[in-house]
Amino acid sequence: MAVKKSVLTLLTGVGVLAAAACSSSPSGNGEAPGAERLTTTTAPGASQVDRVTWALPYGEPTTLDPAKIGDYSPQTVGANLCDTLTRMNADFSLSPGLAQKVAWADGRTLVLDLRSDVKFWDGSPMTPQDVVYSLERQRDPKTQALYGNYLAAVKSIKATGPHEVTLRTKGHDQTLPKALSTSFGAISKKTYTGKAGPAYGTANGGLMCTGPFKLGSWKSGTSITLERNDAYWDSKLKPKAKQVKFQFITNSNTLTSALLSGAVDGAYELPPSSATALAKSKSGAIHLGPSTQNVLLIPANAESPAADRKLLDALALVIDREALIKNVFGGDATTLKSLVPPLTWQGDPAADVFDTAYKALPDVPKPDENEAKKLVKEAGPLSRPLVAAIPAGDQRGLQALTFIQAAAKKIGVEITIKQLQPTEMSSLFYDPSVRKGLDFVLTFGYVAMPDPASYVAEMVNPRGLFNWTNYNNPDATRLLAKARAASDPAASAKAYGEAQALFTTTVPAAYLATTHERMFMNKRLSGAPTSFAYMGMPWAAHLGGATK
Numbered sequence: 001m002a003v004k005k006s007v008l009t010l011l012t013g014v015g016v017l018a019a020a021a022c023s024s025s026p027s028g029n030g031e032a033p034g035a036e037r038l039t040t041t042t043a044p045g046a047s048q049v050d051r052v053t054w055a056l057p058y059g060e061p062t063t064l065d066p067a068k069i070g071d072y073s074p075q076t077v078g079a080n081l082c083d084t085l086t087r088m089n090a091d092f093s094l095s096p097g098l099a100q101k102v103a104w105a106d107g108r109t110l111v112l113d114l115r116s117d118v119k120f121w122d123g124s125p126m127t128p129q130d131v132v133y134s135l136e137r138q139r140d141p142k143t144q145a146l147y148g149n150y151l152a153a154v155k156s157i158k159a160t161g162p163h164e165v166t167l168r169t170k171g172h173d174q175t176l177p178k179a180l181s182t183s184f185g186a187i188s189k190k191t192y193t194g195k196a197g198p199a200y201g202t203a204n205g206g207l208m209c210t211g212p213f214k215l216g217s218w219k220s221g222t223s224i225t226l227e228r229n230d231a232y233w234d235s236k237l238k239p240k241a242k243q244v245k246f247q248f249i250t251n252s253n254t255l256t257s258a259l260l261s262g263a264v265d266g267a268y269e270l271p272p273s274s275a276t277a278l279a280k281s282k283s284g285a286i287h288l289g290p291s292t293q294n295v296l297l298i299p300a301n302a303e304s305p306a307a308d309r310k311l312l313d314a315l316a317l318v319i320d321r322e323a324l325i326k327n328v329f330g331g332d333a334t335t336l337k338s339l340v341p342p343l344t345w346q347g348d349p350a351a352d353v354f355d356t357a358y359k360a361l362p363d364v365p366k367p368d369e370n371e372a373k374k375l376v377k378e379a380g381p382l383s384r385p386l387v388a389a390i391p392a393g394d395q396r397g398l399q400a401l402t403f404i405q406a407a408a409k410k411i412g413v414e415i416t417i418k419q420l421q422p423t424e425m426s427s428l429f430y431d432p433s434v435r436k437g438l439d440f441v442l443t444f445g446y447v448a449m450p451d452p453a454s455y456v457a458e459m460v461n462p463r464g465l466f467n468w469t470n471y472n473n474p475d476a477t478r479l480l481a482k483a484r485a486a487s488d489p490a491a492s493a494k495a496y497g498e499a500q501a502l503f504t505t506t507v508p509a510a511y512l513a514t515t516h517e518r519m520f521m522n523k524r525l526s527g528a529p530t531s532f533a534y535m536g537m538p539w540a541a542h543l544g545g546a547t548k
Contacts, residue, residue, distance in 0.1 A: 038290050038516060038530075041090040045527030045544015051243045052525065052543055055255055055267035058391065059422030060221065060248040065201025066186035066209075067138050067145040071426050072269055072535070075183065077224055077246055080540045082186035082209035085112060085131070086177070088536035090529035092290070092347060092450070094181050098126065098210065102180060107172045107487065112180075114163040118233045120189045121214040128159030133190040135167075142198075146430070146465070147184035150176060150454075153485075172487045178449040182536060212239045212541035223247045226540070240527075240544035250393035250422060259284065259520055266521040268534060271396045272330040278520055289517040289530035292344050292447045294336055297388075297404065297510040299469050300428075300438035305379070306386055307469040307508050311413070314375035316510045318407045320367045325513055328399045333515040335364040338504040339459060340452040341514035347450055350493035354452070357497025361504055364511075372411045385414035388440035389428065392419035400512075401442050415440070435468065444515070448536055453483040453496045460503045469508045476502040 054076075061074035066082045069075055087097035101113035118126040135157050138145035151157075153173040160166040169176070179185060188200070192208035199205025203218035210233065213226035226244045247264060249255045256274040258264035262283050270278070275286055297315065299307040306312070325333045338361055345354040388404075390397035398417070405415045418438065420428065428434040428441065435441070447455045457480050458464040462472050479499035486492035517532040527542040528534070 037288050039287065040092075040289055040531040040533070041527075041529045041542070042287060042521065043526045043546075045240050045525065045542060045546075046548045047545030048240050049242070049525065049543070049545050051245065052241045052266075052540070053245045053247060053264050054540075055249045055258065055264045056246050057250060057252075057255060057267055057269050057271060058394070059250045061224070062423055062426050063201040064207055064215070064224075066183040066188065067134075067143055067147065068201065069183050070146045070429070073248075073422075075535045076268060077226070078183065078186075079534070079536060080213045080226060080244070080538045081207055081211045081215060082183075082188065083118075083211045083538070084182065084185040084536070085180040085187065086185060087538075088181050088533050090531050090533050090537065090539075092343075092531065092533050094178075094450075097181070097185075098131075098187055099180070102177050104172070104177075105166075108169050110167040110169065110173075110176060111160075112165040112167070114165065115233065116163050118210050119231060120192075120208050120210055121229055121231075122189070122192075122208060123231070124189065126187060126189075126210055128161070128163065128165045130190045131165045131187055132157050132159055133193070134187045135184075137193070138184065147179070147182070149458075149465070150179040150184050171485055173484060174486060174489075174492055175449075175451050175454040175484050178451045179454070182448050212237060212538050213244060216243070221248070232541075237538065237541045239541045241540060244540050244543075250391070252393070252395035259522075262522060265525055266519065266528065268517065268519045270518040270520050271394075272328060272332075272399070272518075273395050274520070275330055275332075275518055281520075282523075284520055284522040287519045287521065287528075287530040288332060289519070289532060290343055291515060291517040291532035292341050293515045293517070293532060294339065294341055294443075294445050294447075295333070295400065295512040295515060296339070296443045296445060297512060298441055298443060298466075299508045300389070300435040300441050301432070302469045304386070304439040305382055306439040308379045309506060309508055310375045310379040312508055312510050314372040314379065314411055315404070315408055315413070317365050317368045317372035317375065318411050319404060319510070319512065320407070321364060321512060324400065324403055328396065328403055329513065329515055332518055333513040336511040336514045337361045337364055338500055338511060339456050339507070339509065340447055340500075343514075344447050344452050344455075345450065345493070348489060348493065350489040353490055353493035353497060357493070357500055360497075361501065369410055376411050376413060382413065385416045386439035387416050387418050387437065388442060389418050389420050389425070389438050390442050391425040392421055394419075397442055397444065404442070429466065432468070446532065446535065451484075453480050453492070453499070456480060456496075456499070456503065457484075459509070460499075460507055471507055473502055473506060475499075 056073045058072040085099040099112045137143045138148045153170045156168045189208040196205040212232045216225040216227040218224045224246045228239045252271045252273045256277045321335045459466045476499045479495045483492045483495035526546040
């Protein structure tokens with residue numbers, strides 16, 4: 001679900017995303033106002049630069065192993081290190097990556113036609129065996145991979161030619177080729193990864209990939225430095241920056257000061273408080289882009305009273321989303337009607353089918369304190385305050401949760417805010433033991449490929465990675481499986497729409513908003529993409545000096 005940490009991400013195809021958003025208006029149907037302010041990228045970098053310093057507002061990554069990264073910080077860094085089989089572009093479209101072609105030979109055979117000129121950072125060629133290994137290791141429980149479910153329908157993965165890999169499947173799986181543009185499709189060197197073992201992707205174990213930058217140094221608690229890969233295979237994307245240094249800055253005030261002074265050149269996921277202070281900065285500019293991020297309030301476990309949908313509906317009725325968007329997100333967001341933002345499917349051939357189903361969902365509720373109190377009464381009395389978690393130092397999360405806390409108090413629900421350290425917060429999403437003692441988690445999530453069904457499945461299906469409350473709706477599960485297996489885009493979209501109608505009003509979650517991407521960049525630089533697609537593309541390779 002991708003939450004302030006999370007994995008499942010969504011990236012979608014074509015520039016109709018921004019065009020579709022531009023035609024919308026502010027209303028309770030979850031459409032986006034002010035999209036004319038949104039862009040997908042900045043002017044191309046014009047010159048070489050020796051060094052770029054970039055902030056990670058969500059702190060230090062726990063790993064850079066592509067099989068395990070599912071959060072903002074590691075993906076912001078890792079997308080520049082480990083190339084994927086297909087590549088995400090700033091406008092959310094897909095293009096060839098390490099595989100120059102990905103195609104179904106028949107309903108059960110997916111063929112990857114690999115590039116022949118790709119080399120790892122150590123100069124060795126990328127082989128089909130490296131590709132097979134990188135995909136297969138995600139099935140191994142010892143890897144603790146986040147994306148193994150993408151291989152659920154895959155029977156075998158074999159090298160079938162000098163530059164060819166073939167995946168045999170149980171049936172058509174429309175998710176599989178799309179997933180190759182995410183960290184699931186990133187390729188690591190087989191021998192290096194095997195030798196590093198569990199340490200692969202850490203400060204001690206290192207990495208061996210094919211991206212435009214290679215891992216230079218990792219100073220735990222301070223920074224990660226990337227060095228340019230001068231032998232990069234993609235001649236059209238040779239990095240202009242010799243070095244990119246990522247600093248872990250989770251405090252909003254510290255981040256603001258660093259950006260104002262020029263000590264740090266830029267940051268994605270710029271906190272609203274920093275945006276206010278930087279709005280008139282002479283050192284750089286704030287850029288807004290389209291995004292597939294969602295803000296959700298979800299129960300931490302099945303045993304918590306917060307898992308009661310009546311209580312969640314009560315909170316949904318007392319939270320003024322328009323005020324939340326204005327006061328916490330600075331107006332750079334819109335309301336949300338379900339788990340997945342509509343921009344997710346705007347590049348799909350069946351976008352109109354998705355849109356029709358989304359519009360048929362109940363409108364975002366207007367605040368109704370009296371009705372909310374009735375639902376709280378029906379849910380039963382609470383014996384204690386409910387504990388809600390956010391990452392320490394996350395000013396945006398704290399402001400949002402404080403807003404929710406005040407709203408809940410109006411209907412007799414006490415919420416205590418618990419701030420977790422970044423590493424603990426990251427682990428929370430995948431380790432049930434960390435969630436013990438918690439009732440709510442405020443998540444800032446994202447979808448990472450043009451496939452809403454696979455994202456939703458992780459929260460709706462009984463064994464879903466983010467189904468923490470044992471939610472089970474057999475009909476919704478069946479329809480999501482149907483959407484994934486359908487080869488016809490319209491049939492897939494129809495099945496998803498039917499599932500969406502079932503889970504939207506029953507899954508334990510309060511849908512709060514979908515935020516725009518907000519990025520600050522120093523005026524000496526240009527080239528950085530401004531859309532949320534940066535999470536799945538080698539964005540730093542686009543950076544360069546603003547002038548020649």
